[in-house]
Amino acid sequence: MPVPGSPIEAFLSALLLQAGYNAGLVAIGASLLGIAAGAGGTFLFLRKRALLSDAIAHATLPGVGIAFLVMVAFGLDGRSLVGLLAGSALSAGLGLLCVEWITRHTRLAEDTAIGAVLSVFFGFGIVLLTVIQTLSQGRQAGLEGFLLGSTAGMLYQDAVVIALGGVLAVLALVALRRPMTLVSFDPGFAAALGLNTRRIDLAMMLLVLAVTVAGLKIVGLVLVVALLIVPPVAARLWSERTDHVVLIAGAIGGLSGYVGAAMSAAAPGLPTGPIIVLVAFSLFLVSLLLAPARGVLAAALRHRRFQLRLHRRQGLLSLARGEPIFDPLTLKVLRREGLIRPDRVPTEAGRLEATRALLDERRFEVARRIHRDDPLSHRYDGLTPIAAVMTGDEIAEIDRLLADAAARHRREDA
Amino acid sequence: MGADFVQLSLTPILIGVLAAIACALPGNFLILRRQALIGDAISHVVLPGIVVAFLVTGSLASLPMLLGAAGASLIAVLLIETIRRLGRIEPGAAMGVVFTAMFAGGVLLLEQSDTSGVHLDVEHALMGNLESLIWFDATGWSSLLDPVALASLPPELPRIALVAALITVLMLVFWRPLKLSTFDEGFAATLGLPVRLIGLALVAASAVAAVAAFDAVGSIIVIAMFICPPATARLMTERLEHQVAWSTGFAALSAVLGYVLAGYGPLWLGSAHAVSAAGMIATVSGLMLAAACLAAPHRRRIGQPSA
Numbered sequence: 001m002p003v004p005g006s007p008i009e010a011f012l013s014a015l016l017l018q019a020g021y022n023a024g025l026v027a028i029g030a031s032l033l034g035i036a037a038g039a040g041g042t043f044l045f046l047r048k049r050a051l052l053s054d055a056i057a058h059a060t061l062p063g064v065g066i067a068f069l070v071m072v073a074f075g076l077d078g079r080s081l082v083g084l085l086a087g088s089a090l091s092a093g094l095g096l097l098c099v100e101w102i103t104r105h106t107r108l109a110e111d112t113a114i115g116a117v118l119s120v121f122f123g124f125g126i127v128l129l130t131v132i133q134t135l136s137q138g139r140q141a142g143l144e145g146f147l148l149g150s151t152a153g154m155l156y157q158d159a160v161v162i163a164l165g166g167v168l169a170v171l172a173l174v175a176l177r178r179p180m181t182l183v184s185f186d187p188g189f190a191a192a193l194g195l196n197t198r199r200i201d202l203a204m205m206l207l208v209l210a211v212t213v214a215g216l217k218i219v220g221l222v223l224v225v226a227l228l229i230v231p232p233v234a235a236r237l238w239s240e241r242t243d244h245v246v247l248i249a250g251a252i253g254g255l256s257g258y259v260g261a262a263m264s265a266a267a268p269g270l271p272t273g274p275i276i277v278l279v280a281f282s283l284f285l286v287s288l289l290l291a292p293a294r295g296v297l298a299a300a301l302r303h304r305r306f307q308l309r310l311h312r313r314q315g316l317l318s319l320a321r322g323e324p325i326f327d328p329l330t331l332k333v334l335r336r337e338g339l340i341r342p343d344r345v346p347t348e349a350g351r352l353e354a355t356r357a358l359l360d361e362r363r364f365e366v367a368r369r370i371h372r373d374d375p376l377s378h379r380y381d382g383l384t385p386i387a388a389v390m391t392g393d394e395i396a397e398i399d400r401l402l403a404d405a406a407a408r409h410r411r412e413d414a
Numbered sequence: 415m416g417a418d419f420v421q422l423s424l425t426p427i428l429i430g431v432l433a434a435i436a437c438a439l440p441g442n443f444l445i446l447r448r449q450a451l452i453g454d455a456i457s458h459v460v461l462p463g464i465v466v467a468f469l470v471t472g473s474l475a476s477l478p479m480l481l482g483a484a485g486a487s488l489i490a491v492l493l494i495e496t497i498r499r500l501g502r503i504e505p506g507a508a509m510g511v512v513f514t515a516m517f518a519g520g521v522l523l524l525e526q527s528d529t530s531g532v533h534l535d536v537e538h539a540l541m542g543n544l545e546s547l548i549w550f551d552a553t554g555w556s557s558l559l560d561p562v563a564l565a566s567l568p569p570e571l572p573r574i575a576l577v578a579a580l581i582t583v584l585m586l587v588f589w590r591p592l593k594l595s596t597f598d599e600g601f602a603a604t605l606g607l608p609v610r611l612i613g614l615a616l617v618a619a620s621a622v623a624a625v626a627a628f629d630a631v632g633s634i635i636v637i638a639m640f641i642c643p644p645a646t647a648r649l650m651t652e653r654l655e656h657q658v659a660w661s662t663g664f665a666a667l668s669a670v671l672g673y674v675l676a677g678y679g680p681l682w683l684g685s686a687h688a689v690s691a692a693g694m695i696a697t698v699s700g701l702m703l704a705a706a707c708l709a710a711p712h713r714r715r716i717g718q719p720s721a
Contacts (some may be wrong), residue, residue: 123696226514
């Protein structure tokens, strides 16, 4: 049992939504947001425009500043989250339009447009923040929280707004998943089907924008892009099917948001955004290591199996030709399968297998000679048995040629 | 333009100009190679490097900072390459994964460790502190000839000057191979040029520029100067030589204009407080790019209708 009052106990209670109403609400909001970001980011990632979300995220800052200034000028509370988020959505939309316009109407490439919009909007946002700092001398505007995210002291209605944003984004995703999948794989085909690809692209961007804006308060604008990129990349390692990738990315995003928010509730001094991002990154590392087809472990196992097959085959051929074997791995493989005795003399089974391997090799030699232009005979890699490539009739034909050659050989010898 | 100017504004302006130029020079090649966002990635990755260097050495001396930042950039490049190869993931997304995770790690380390005694925090890393790089001992223009006063120049100035000079020299020495491999990598490779090495060296030079500039002016300027002045210059001309020259001019101009607007602009508007110089420099460079996008002579793609 964890000691009461320890960080672990605080973490567990936050994980089980026992750490107080607000912390629970934040955790739910963060996980909904993570689901929406992971699933929505998948389409952006498949469209190979993942870093566009970085421009969108950084472009929110001037909007936050302007919204604050406008609300203060009208005598409202400058910290109203809805107002700030509305402002940030407007300026992020403007940034998005700038990227699109620069890429379409000038010779600059999309990455240049992204970088330019990102840095300039962010720089202007910083200017506005310093203006606000001088205006509100004495009372903190708290806008710096938007840079790295802060959930400490979050208001109840703020958490509701974020959770609502997450729900809406998930609903939009469910509604739009089919056209978005089509456009991310084959825009030409989608256009031929009569879909308006520009409009669907725009909807995709608006979805990303909505997720970004909803995530500002929790993750912060510098890192919200991680929620849109890391889960899809991790999910991509697990599956080759879009619908699965979307679901897995949503799950990874949601889990990161939930666990990250719980950890940050246990350690209130730490900014929430980096914790959530690091949780997502650890899930990515696990995926990179363990994913079934594309993972590092799977690749290493595949390589090892290939190596063993190669050594077995080459060892058998050496046995058949009566050549000595020196390679320790080859010896180990043959010995383990009982094909040779400890003193390196082939066993009965070993001699049989060796003869088979040699026959296969000879058949392939003939096959490559007679089917010179046939792609099948190029499947020869020294490992695939010929029976896997050719039909029984073809092999019989090859054997006849082999027998003829052997007979000719004997006649010449005689 | 008297003693106040030399004491308070001369060194920040010089540092800003040199940092802008040091970043804009490699930026010219990065945008042509479609690697514009490398500047963005490097400036994020530098943070954990600097924090780790600080935690290890306990000081903000420049050499460990530089080494830490360089080490972090190297690790980031290796990680991006590994993820790209192992996971067969497109480079942009691999980059996004690595730099956000490393930046998040840096922020957490920074918040966890006790840096209250020194000037190291996330906002400083983002915004820089150009305004604070003043020349205490200067009494007027004559101080430029006074060795005692010169000794108290902020150390960032000689450092960034050295880096800017180094980058310029490297670019001039390797001009032809750099140009060739940027425009036609296949042809450069058939000539026997080590194209991969050239690409890597360009990224390394960008990292050095980013680290040195980051130290003085924060990461916003670094990203903005890598991209905006070269992109603006790209729209002005069809020749690389001219593009580099234009970009140097734009970089210097945005640093000077940005600093002056940030420092004196609010005074003209009747406010007593200056705004962030780093942010203003980025804003000015963006306005220049916007103007170029609307009116520069070579803004369109070749063959693109003018309508």
